[in-house]
Amino acid sequence: MRWYLDDPARGEAVEPLLRDAFDYGLEDRIIAEMARSRVAIAAVTGDVLAYSHAHAHPRAPGET
Known part of the structure; x- marks a missing residue:
């Protein structure tokens, strides 16, 4: 993530290649x-x- 924040232009070049388009309107x-x-x-x-x-969520040692 740091590389994207440091160089957004590079991220913009890579993003279309990921083929993972996110449709915010559809998600909403x-x-x-x-x-x-x-x-x-x-x-x-x-x-x-x-x-x-x-799945159980033990809260103390020894609980299962």
């Missing part, structure tokens, strides 16, 4: 739609879905 629309969907789901289920995953 996806996030807005996800937020609307959460509200719609909560209206049906009566609750807002909370994020969770199956």
Whole structure:
């Protein structure tokens, strides 16, 4: 990252070669739609879905 900040022109030359175009407008629309969907789901289920995953998060030595 430092090289990009030190020489933005070089970064601009390399960026098109990465073929990783980021569409900020699209990402914003996806996030807005996800937020609307959460509200719609909560209206049906009566609750807002909370994020969770199956991995434990031990908080003390020896916990699994």
